[in-house]
Structure formats: C-alpha cells, structure tokens
Amino acid sequence: MRFDLQVIASWIEPGSKVLDLGCRTGSLLSYLTREKDIVGTGIEIDEDAAGQAIAKGLSVIHGDIYEELEDYPDNAFDYVILSQALMQVTNPAICIRDMLRVGKLGIVSFPNFTHYKNRLQMFFTGRAPVSKELPYEWYNTPNIRVIPITDFLHFCKNMNVPIVKEVAISTYHHDEKGRVITFLPNLFATFGIFMLGQSEA
Amino acid sequence: MSEYIEHNAHGPSVGLVVKKTFIFDENGAGLTFDSGRTLPSVSLAYETCGTLNEDKSNAILVCHALTGDSHMAGYYAEEDPKPGWWDLMVGPGKPLDTNKYFIICSNTIGSCMGSTGPMTINPDTGQPYGTSFPVATIGDMVRCQRGLIDHLGIDTLLAVVGGSVGGMQVLEWSVRYPDRVRAALPLATTTKHSAQAIAFNEVARQAIMADPTWNQGNYYETGRPEHGLAVARMVGHITYLSDESMRQKFDRRLQDRVELSFDFEADFQVESYLRYQGNKFVDRFDANSFLYLTKAADYFNLENQYGDGSLVAAFSRASCRYLVISFTSDWLYPTYQSKNMVKAMKKNGLDVSFCEIEAPWGHDAFLLPNDRLNGLLSGFLNRVNSEIQKDT
Numbered sequence: 001m002r003f004d005l006q007v008i009a010s011w012i013e014p015g016s017k018v019l020d021l022g023c024r025t026g027s028l029l030s031y032l033t034r035e036k037d038i039v040g041t042g043i044e045i046d047e048d049a050a051g052q053a054i055a056k057g058l059s060v061i062h063g064d065i066y067e068e069l070e071d072y073p074d075n076a077f078d079y080v081i082l083s084q085a086l087m088q089v090t091n092p093a094i095c096i097r098d099m100l101r102v103g104k105l106g107i108v109s110f111p112n113f114t115h116y117k118n119r120l121q122m123f124f125t126g127r128a129p130v131s132k133e134l135p136y137e138w139y140n141t142p143n144i145r146v147i148p149i150t151d152f153l154h155f156c157k158n159m160n161v162p163i164v165k166e167v168a169i170s171t172y173h174h175d176e177k178g179r180v181i182t183f184l185p186n187l188f189a190t191f192g193i194f195m196l197g198q199s200e201a
Numbered sequence: 202m203s204e205y206i207e208h209n210a211h212g213p214s215v216g217l218v219v220k221k222t223f224i225f226d227e228n229g230a231g232l233t234f235d236s237g238r239t240l241p242s243v244s245l246a247y248e249t250c251g252t253l254n255e256d257k258s259n260a261i262l263v264c265h266a267l268t269g270d271s272h273m274a275g276y277y278a279e280e281d282p283k284p285g286w287w288d289l290m291v292g293p294g295k296p297l298d299t300n301k302y303f304i305i306c307s308n309t310i311g312s313c314m315g316s317t318g319p320m321t322i323n324p325d326t327g328q329p330y331g332t333s334f335p336v337a338t339i340g341d342m343v344r345c346q347r348g349l350i351d352h353l354g355i356d357t358l359l360a361v362v363g364g365s366v367g368g369m370q371v372l373e374w375s376v377r378y379p380d381r382v383r384a385a386l387p388l389a390t391t392t393k394h395s396a397q398a399i400a401f402n403e404v405a406r407q408a409i410m411a412d413p414t415w416n417q418g419n420y421y422e423t424g425r426p427e428h429g430l431a432v433a434r435m436v437g438h439i440t441y442l443s444d445e446s447m448r449q450k451f452d453r454r455l456q457d458r459v460e461l462s463f464d465f466e467a468d469f470q471v472e473s474y475l476r477y478q479g480n481k482f483v484d485r486f487d488a489n490s491f492l493y494l495t496k497a498a499d500y501f502n503l504e505n506q507y508g509d510g511s512l513v514a515a516f517s518r519a520s521c522r523y524l525v526i527s528f529t530s531d532w533l534y535p536t537y538q539s540k541n542m543v544k545a546m547k548k549n550g551l552d553v554s555f556c557e558i559e560a561p562w563g564h565d566a567f568l569l570p571n572d573r574l575n576g577l578l579s580g581f582l583n584r585v586n587s588e589i590q591k592d593t
Contacts, residue, residue, distance in 0.1 A: 041552075047556065047557065047558065050556055051558070051576060051577060054524070054554045054556055054581060055576035055579070055580030055581075056580055057580050057581065057583055057587075058554075059522075059553065059554050060554050060555075061543065061554065061555045062555055062556040063540070068547075071543075071544045071547040071548055072548075073548060076550060
C-alpha cells in the first residue's frame, strides 16, 4: 500500500465507520477492513475502478463525490477520507464542509505543489513542473488545481476548520516507503496529510 | 426479457434439472390477492440447483423477468438445444456458484409457464380463468415465493437476485420480509414504472385486446389472439434493445432482397427480426398472461406501498445489504431510477454498493455475457457469504 495510505491507516481507530472518497480499487478500504475491522464505504467515479472494488467485496458506490456525499445523513461516519483527490475537486470548500457534515473527522492528503524540485524545475526551465507526484502536462492533467501545503493551512484557517493532526511526508507517488518531513515541509515534503475536525460553533 | 439472446451452451452446466410444483395455500385459506380477491389455492412452478447446506444459510432466490420462467439453468433433457435463461450466471464456478449456493427460481403467479394464471382451469366453472383471474401484484408474487421458501424449510435467504421485473420482486422481498433476506441484488430495475414504461405496456396490451380473436380473454377454445400478442411482443422487444444495438445489429440493411418492395413486406432486417421474435413468442406465451404481468409491473410502486409516497420511508423497513446495478444504454429503466433507490438506501444508513455498467445493448444487458457483471455479482455474494459464516 502507498506510504501516504499507510499513514492515513495508522490514524484510524479500529472498529470505526469510514467513508473513502475517490477510493479507486479500494486498497485502503481493504486494508482497513482486514486490519482494523472497520465498516467501510467507498465512492469512485471510474466504472472500472469501482467495479474492481465491489468485486473485491467492498461496499462501493460508482458515482460523483459531490452528488454521493449529499445523500448521507449527518455524522454517518467516524472518518471521511479524501486521499489524493482534492486536486480534482471543483469546489473544495463545499466538499470539505460536506465531509465534515457526514463524518466526525475528515482526512485529506495531496501532493505538495511547492516541493523544492517543482520550484527548481519551474525556475530553471520556465515550464509548468511535471513530477512523479503530479505526472501530467498542462493539456492532459485531470487536476484542476495545484495545492501547496502552506496554502492549504491558510484555507483551513479561513474556513475555521481545525487541523487535528498533520504530517508531511516525502515519498514517490506509488512507493510503499517514505519518511516524515518536519523541517520546512512546504519545501521538502512531497505530500501533506491532514486530519480535520469539526469547526467550533 | 427477450429471447434473442444466444445462450452459451459451453462451459460448466448444472446439468439436468426438473421442474417441480409447489401449492400455496396459506393456512387452508388459499391466497388473498392485494386486490382483495381470493383463490382457493395457487401453484408455482420452481426449480433448484446446488445443495442446501446443513444450517440452510446458502439459499439464493432468483427472480425472473416479465415473461421468463423457473428454468434458469441447465437442461430438461440431454437433447435440449438451449439451457435455462440465466445459464451464463448460474452453475458450477459461475457467479451464482452451485458448488457453494443452493439456488431457487420460481415462476410467478399470473404466468403461463407452469404457475397458476389466466390459462389455469377455474375449479368452480371447469373453464380457464381468462380475464376472471384476479389481477396479481408484485407483492402477490413475492408472497407466493415466500410460501415456497417456507416449504423448502429456509428461514433466511442469503440473497435475492433478479433483473427488470425480477428486480422489482427483489426490492419487494427486501422491504416486505426484511428479516428473511441478507442481501438483495436488484439489476436493471426501478422502484416504479415511469409514464413511458407504462405507455409502452399499454400499447402492448392494446395490441392484444384489439385483436378480434382475443374475445375479452375467452379464446382458449376458439383460437388465440396470435397477431395481437406478436405485436405486443414487438413493442416490448424494442424497449429491451437500444438505438446503438439496433444500429449495429440491423442498421437499414434489407432482408433477402436488393431493392425495396414498395409494398408492406418486411423489407428491412429489423422488421423481419421483430416479426420472427413476435411469432416465436406466440408459440410459448399466453396473451392473457401477458396482460396480467405487464399490469403487475405497472402497478408496482414501492414508495407508495411501503413509504406513503416516500422512498426513504419505504427503505427504512429494509435491513439487508444491497448491490444495485444499472446499464448505461437501458432506456426502459434508466440509471437515474437506480440512483434514486441508492440515495434512499444511503439515507437509511443501509450497506449499499452501486455500479452503472457501460454496455451498449440496452435493457437486456443483464442477460448477456458480461465480465463486469460476473465480477460484481460473485464478489458481492462472496462477501455476504463470508460475513454470514463469520456471524454463525
């Protein structure tokens, strides 16, 4: 399992209820079901990925994150996970609000756009950076936004969403190994992972 | 459900199967239909494959579509040219694996395929019921199936599976008898007919009733309304296909000719095909049964029946796990109808999986070979089965 997913998995209490948005073929859900005895549901827009996840025996709904989130009652889950999908979300503010409506805690992870290699690439080549974490050209990327860790922190502050836990890591895109970055994460981390709590009224 | 599907006779088969009959007679009171009328007793044709395990926890009920029957898999005789209607799905090693599960399929009441219906002799008159047969609902059909399940000594079904009108029965089972169903798999179906679906059924019924030989349903001695029934089938058949599948299969190709005839011969392949399907159907199906079954499908309305108009309230009765499947090109029961039921299930906190399968073949896609469908069904059933084994 990807290193970022390992970090996320380590944050989940055994026996909890988990919703995984953009769950792909369900590797995180399978792991959590097997190792942590969670009750999990996934949402995935790609038919092939959703089909593979259901065929593995997972509860998965083939559909769009926004539409599907709407239908759940408040606090239906202990955790709602959005792992490496925030870049493709049209309206992150609405999405995160809804995550924190249907779940008690939200977990968000994304590739850190301001990693020093991206900065150097942009600086020296004058072109939009292409990395293992964000491996697309401007014309074929499914990502409609790029997210620096620092900007995400500002965003949460503006939204009045408390960050319960955070970790910055350095790992390659699909690698199972990685390390935690504590020094200048916005420069040296390839991914940021955040646990979001309920905003105080 | 159409019969143009080429059954795959290859691959593992359940082998020979026997059609059996179960008589439903609740506490000696017969069956009182939802319409309020009572028949002294009704019989259901049914078939089973596989072996019921000791704790009777591995039974799956398969519900057939509109004009289907109890013959879901295998053969009646060695020389049968084709197996049951869902042989692709039911058999050793197949998604409904007869090595693991005990699989039951019964014919619905109102049908003419071995169960009590308008063709059956009314014991009071010695004549076929004809249109004096009570109008049956999906609920009536499911109550009779429950009688069969009781008769087989099964307390709780591992799953109820079915497509189209069979899917309606699956939904009905899950809310009518929530403690007797562990999983429900409604495929290519709806919780209620759209006006469009009712409209097509009405055209089909009118075709039968406009045939002078129909004679208010009293034709069993005088000759059947073959032409009306064939037209009814043609109308239905069109709704089972899709624009794309008809274009691929026929386009505007001519049938056995190089020029247009300038009369009302079947110039086009699609015309000839529909006539063939219509005529073939007449050989095996009763026109009155067709009227009753289409009416049952039109009357089905899960939210009104169980939720006072609210689908969320209707599904609040349910407790099983669901796997809902729709097909992209199904315009009879489009995906939005499946999504509506999924939404109501989610609002009730039910465990639900949903997949819209990309398939160009229209409503009938659930009957055709499809690896995606196989994977979804077998994976889901495996999970349910292992959860049940863990619980017990």
